[in-house]
Amino acid sequence: MRITIKNLLACVVLSLSASFAIAQGAAPQVESVNILEVSKDVQAQREAGESKPGSNQPIWKNANSDVAHSVNFPNKEMGVLIQKSGQQWRLIRNGVITVFGGWLLMIAAGAILAVFVLKGTIKLKEPISGKLMQRFSSVERFSHWLMAISFVALAITGIFILWGKFFMLPIIGGTAYGALLLVMKNIHNFAGPLFTASTVLFFVIYVKDNLPTKDDFVWLMSFGGMLSGKHIPSHRFNAGEKFWFWGGVTALGLLVSASGWILDMIVPGLDYWRGTMQLAHIVHSASAILMTVMAMGHIYIGSIGMQGAYQGMSTGYVDESWGKEHHELWYDDVKSGKIQK
Numbered sequence: 001m002r003i004t005i006k007n008l009l010a011c012v013v014l015s016l017s018a019s020f021a022i023a024q025g026a027a028p029q030v031e032s033v034n035i036l037e038v039s040k041d042v043q044a045q046r047e048a049g050e051s052k053p054g055s056n057q058p059i060w061k062n063a064n065s066d067v068a069h070s071v072n073f074p075n076k077e078m079g080v081l082i083q084k085s086g087q088q089w090r091l092i093r094n095g096v097i098t099v100f101g102g103w104l105l106m107i108a109a110g111a112i113l114a115v116f117v118l119k120g121t122i123k124l125k126e127p128i129s130g131k132l133m134q135r136f137s138s139v140e141r142f143s144h145w146l147m148a149i150s151f152v153a154l155a156i157t158g159i160f161i162l163w164g165k166f167f168m169l170p171i172i173g174g175t176a177y178g179a180l181l182l183v184m185k186n187i188h189n190f191a192g193p194l195f196t197a198s199t200v201l202f203f204v205i206y207v208k209d210n211l212p213t214k215d216d217f218v219w220l221m222s223f224g225g226m227l228s229g230k231h232i233p234s235h236r237f238n239a240g241e242k243f244w245f246w247g248g249v250t251a252l253g254l255l256v257s258a259s260g261w262i263l264d265m266i267v268p269g270l271d272y273w274r275g276t277m278q279l280a281h282i283v284h285s286a287s288a289i290l291m292t293v294m295a296m297g298h299i300y301i302g303s304i305g306m307q308g309a310y311q312g313m314s315t316g317y318v319d320e321s322w323g324k325e326h327h328e329l330w331y332d333d334v335k336s337g338k339i340q341k
């Protein structure tokens, strides 16, 4: 460009109008950056690369910081590249839950086996009378077996999901184990809502006979007569059974169901954040393990652990000697006509 009077005038006018516009705030305030100064991350990365060639630890350290970056997705959680608490969840899942939960189940199974070997089946003291009395209606038995079958299916598939890689994977190999686990997972996902429905039905049917009474206190204080060896009379269900009903089926059943519905992603209107799923998983597995431990004790007593108990739930009838010996107050009420079946 040639320096002429006309060009000089044009420069002055342009400079003045630009200064005026900046003063009015028309132009953005640009922070000056020294382009020769590298960012701290890149600097750290460069240093790490020098001491450990190929290491990109500093970059990942920054990404692994729970910071929510800006994203244009509707799900804003996608702005968190690596969720830090996911690592804590992984440690709890693979540590406390897998290790301690596994031991708890093994110890419970061992204790039940020891009781069976040392004490054997609880036999009736009186001889079998041969006279039957109704203990459960067909609706009561249906809801029990629906809940029991769905629960056992959930417990077995759950065991494979949590511990299968330790006892099954080494035997059958990765390909077969992958296919097996897919089947297990689908059975688990579909049996869950069935278990919830059957538990609600069970609760409605059985709650009236599980309300606490003062006799339960006597039963509990003497550990069901286990210490004294004396028989403690009870109504239709004793305090031990009521504990299983309220603590096991109702409380743990509710926790395991609610968290299971979240993991199944079938709760309408819920945001399934990673943190939500991690919390649901911990609640689910911990309550499921506790419930399985209690169920093992219950299944033992309801089958080989006590003579005559299984007959009641399978046929609906028990021998009168069994009714009198194990639930004397209930037996008296049935005999006096106070309870009508």
Ligand code: HEM
Residues within 6 Å of the ligand: 135, 144, 147, 148, 149, 151, 152, 206, 210, 236, 237, 241, 242, 244, 245, 249, 295, 298, 299, 301, 302, 303, 309, 310, 311, 312, 313
């Ligand atoms: C699969 C094996 C099972 C067997 C052999 C079995 C056996 C029995 C028997 C015999 C009874 C009647 C006890 C009595 O007459 O007083 C009973 C009651 C009961 N069972 Fe089971 N059961 C099994 C599984 C389950 C499971 C998995 C659950 C829970 C998820 C469960 C929850 C209950 C409850 C809550 C009662 C009634 C006790 C009460 O309401 O207080 N059962 N069971």
